[in-house]
Amino acid sequence: MPTLSLIASYLGILLWIFGLYLALFSHLRGLLGRAVLVVWRKKYLWFLAFFAGLTAYGGEVNFLFRKLNSVASLQGLLDGIRTAIVGGDVARLFHASRNLWLNNSLRLSAYLAVGLAIFLVIAWLIIVSQAAFVRIVGRSQRGQPTGLVDGLSSGAEKFWSLVQLNVIGLLVGWSAWVILAAVPAAVFLINNVGAWSVVAYLGSIVSIAVSAVIIFLIQFATAGIVLTDAKLMPAIVNSWRLFSRRVVSSLEMAVAIFTVNLTLSFRVLGEMLFFTNAFTVGGFLTVVAVIVLLYTLLSA
Numbered sequence: 168m169p170t171l172s173l174i175a176s177y178l179g180i181l182l183w184i185f186g187l188y189l190a191l192f193s194h195l196r197g198l199l200g201r202a203v204l205v206v207w208r209k210k211y212l213w214f215l216a217f218f219a220g221l222t223a224y225g226g227e228v229n230f231l232f233r234k235l236n237s238v239a240s241l242q243g244l245l246d247g248i249r250t251a252i253v254g255g256d257v258a259r260l261f262h263a264s265r266n267l268w269l270n271n272s273l274r275l276s277a278y279l280a281v282g283l284a285i286f287l288v289i290a291w292l293i294i295v296s297q298a299a300f301v302r303i304v305g306r307s308q309r310g311q312p313t314g315l316v317d318g319l320s321s322g323a324e325k326f327w328s329l330v331q332l333n334v335i336g337l338l339v340g341w342s343a344w345v346i347l348a349a350v351p352a353a354v355f356l357i358n359n360v361g362a363w364s365v366v367a368y369l370g371s372i373v374s375i376a377v378s379a380v381i382i383f384l385i386q387f388a389t390a391g392i393v394l395t396d397a398k399l400m401p402a403i404v405n406s407w408r409l410f411s412r413r414v415v416s417s418l419e420m421a422v423a424i425f426t427v428n429l430t431l432s433f434r435v436l437g438e439m440l441f442f443t444n445a446f447t448v449g450g451f452l453t454v455v456a457v458i459v460l461l462y463t464l465l466s467a
Contacts, residue, residue: 182422182425182426183425183426183429183430185422185426186422186423186424186425186426186427186429187426187430189419189422189423189426190423190426190427193419193423195419195420195423198420199423199427201308202304205303205304205307205308206304209303209307211315212300212303212304215296215299215300215303215318216296216300218289218292218293218296218297291326294322294326294329294330294333295319295322295323295326296322297322297329297389298318298321298322298325298326298329298389298392298393299315299318299319299321299322300318301389301390301393301394302317302318302321302322302393302394303315303317303318305390305393305394306394321393322393325392325393328392328398328399329389329392329393331399332385332388332389332392332399332402332403333385335403336381336382336384336385339377339381340374340377340378340381343373343374343377343378344371344374344378346370347370347371347373347374347377348367348370348371348374349367351363351364351366351367351370352364352367355367380410383406383410383417383421384403384406384407384410385406386406387405387406387409387410388402388403388405388406389402391405391406
């Protein structure tokens, strides 16, 4: 809906202004400053941050606005899907896809296998890098000995616990979306009762809020698993207790990170448009270097 997009735009501007205040003048200034010092002294974190930041780049508030923009077009999307079903477009697409698979099953199977292998390697790098980053930054803040080998070994050791944690988070998030949005959307597609599309629309907004909370919980639980050797379920329980006691502080940090992300993203965009030619080798490497530095700061 255009109204929701307009509200989100104005809300984003207000949050950006508030985030500037938090980042520059509040108690968070010291935290952000210490993060900068850690990543400057330990430059190998830049490499880890490139992977660690892939799933968390921009923070929870950035995630929220991306999802709100998708929800704004939900009602039109549902109407389009229903028109495609009634008109037979979905059936034709299904038959065409089935024929493509039957005629090229060996080649498509090979593509899927290669794609799955690449996905698994990237997923392993992301999870291990996130754990290593948390380990190195967390122990550095405590004045405890750490380093790249310590971080990577801890990430490899906690890999399966963190996989389970992320799977649980995905299951809870998707379950909320299915119950609150997908089921009402399916009822609308079957019965064409407009009220159900509104229910799906509102349910999508609620499911986004649930997903944002899950992101906080996963981050806190990851820190518990990596820094205190907590088991999976106690880490999840403790992450909820920590979040419930520190809701305001968590939201303040999320807004501050959103502001830093947005401001520095404009910096990168300005560099691409006015200072370098991104299509040259030097321009491309410069843009990549700035983005990696962004990942590093935001992850820390």
